[in-house]
Amino acid sequence: MNSMRPMNRKARKVEDAVSAMTGDVHALQDKKNNGKVYYPMGCTLNFTPGWEVDVSGGTAGLCQPVERDLFDCYLGCGWPAQVPDHLNNAPNWTDKCASAANDWRNVDIVFP
């Protein structure tokens, strides 16, 4: 609160009630960071379905095509569970896809 400071326990409860009324949802924003985009570590900390910003915090490389998600999970977050195993079983699955935005149709289909 910027107008007054709670001093006793009841005042802290009032403060909680007021901030529940006036507070906002801070998705990918962080007020402490002067309004700059707050970028959580890993998409699982993000409760929105899919990326709203790209790995650099901008919008130029958003999830189009959807395969962009695969690469962000796999490369950006080091979370290979959603993509084929690039090390042992499907080392070549993205060989024909140099740029996801342009060549996404060339990503191989891998059958487990």
Next chain:
Amino acid sequence: MTGAVLTESPYRLREYHAFDSGGTQFLYLVPSGAIFALNEIGREIVECVGEEDRTREELVATLGERGYAEEDIEVALTELEQSDVIFSRGGTFIEKPKVPTRSFPLQRVVLHVTNQCNLACGYCYEYSGDKISETQGKPKNMDASVAEAAIDMLIKESAERPSVHVTFFGGETLLNFPLLRHTVGYAKTKCAEVGKSVEFSLTTNATLLNEENVEFLAEHRVGITVSIDGDRELNDKMRIFHDGRGSYDVIVPKIKMLLERHRTNSIGARVTLSAGVLQVRKIYQHLTQEVGFKAVGFSPATANPERLYHIGVQKMSSILGGFEDLAWEYRDWAVAGKQHGFTNANDTLKDLHSGISKAYPCGAGLGLLGVGTAGDLSLCHRFVDSPVGKMGHLQQGGVDHAARNNFLETHNLSSRYDCHTCWARPVCAGGCYHEAFVHYGDTSAANLHYCDWIRGWNDLCLRIYGEISLQNPSFLDRFSDN
């Protein structure tokens, strides 16, 4: 009415008590009991709203001229409005929850283990001119069957509460020590069977303390309140035996033995102030330094104004002066991180810290009931065996829930109209039912003869709270557990 008109409604101040402490302005909000320290912008808004009617737009403009950013002003106005400091007809405020008072589980019984006393204190409400109990035909001492029934009733009526409390009262409680000993054992056994914990306390005049009963009280962690009014001269003005001898010389060696041997629970002195016994500082110093008490509390004798020992308005203000003296000393100790023994200040600060907002002045009839020697249930220990405040009978149907509910409905703060404009009502709620009955013949009357005193005392404690919260806030953590 259109939205446009609503937003143009001027702001007004809501109900609060403002006080300065340590160079900071605080607000004590009523009825919530919240204490806030105002920041610069908050202080200016409250001042502006208090000066004249201003709309939101006008306030933003006025404060903008004083150099505040519009966004800060808007946020501050919304905060102050939603915290119930200011309001406008078009504004919003948080709906307060209604607290149900029915089915309130019992927490404590006060057992009148005896109607007898070996002292004849002049101001005693049990025996003096203001006596309201009718003990004719009632046994002098409570017997085991009544005490056991009281414990059984307490366990049943306490419902889901994990802990209960038994207070022994009288008369002089130690005149019936055998029953006290039996009841402690019975209550412990019965509470253990149902998985509840039980605590005990008693009030005594200390004349009958001996090594045997002190050892028992210490073993069972019985909290003790000792009635004593100061040094020999002051104590013996009122606290005398039936033959007129003073009790001081008899009780002090016993109290010292008690303080030496009983370390398992608190032992406090309870001083009853009356017309000739008003020297608060002198009494406190004697009881802490000479006798050895760690905690001393004061209470004015309840009396009809016609009684000689009644404390008039003028003398009540001298008591406030004495309280103020000790309370500032409490502040000094608290800032230094030490616990001072002035329990009146301690108790009020504890209430202020939690932000208590009472619907009833005390727990009488709510979480507490008194039990007479014959098993009569009453509002509290002061109404035991009185025709007023009857709450049933242990062996005739137990708690009279209809009477209890009726009492709670008619004595809620909302029906005490005299209190509705008083800022101290969150902590006072109208005051003691017994005091009101003795003064006005009506338990539901507000104790108007104490109002200025109560407000003066609470204002003092708020200022002390403010200073402690600024200078040593960690001291207040000790109030947070309960």
